[in-house]
Amino acid sequence: MADNRIVQGSDAVESLQENLQRSQPAILASYGLIGAIAIFGGLGFFADRLWNTSPYLTFGGLLIGAAVGFGALIRGVRRVGH
Numbered sequence: 001m002a003d004n005r006i007v008q009g010s011d012a013v014e015s016l017q018e019n020l021q022r023s024q025p026a027i028l029a030s031y032g033l034i035g036a037i038a039i040f041g042g043l044g045f046f047a048d049r050l051w052n053t054s055p056y057l058t059f060g061g062l063l064i065g066a067a068v069g070f071g072a073l074i075r076g077v078r079r080v081g082h
Contacts, residue, residue, distance in 0.1 A: 029076025040065030
């Protein structure tokens, strides 16, 4: 009985690994979306502090980060589909 559970457990691990490998481009693209928003938003925030233009450059940085990040997300999802 114990051997049967080990075999079933290894099948589950292999299945999980296959699913993660197939969806890797989408996972990386989603991290890219979060990263782009954080980086460009942060750059906008520091530019606002430097030039005392708050909140305009922060908002602009967030918009640019969202555009760049969603572009990466769309490309990643398209790769998964092919």
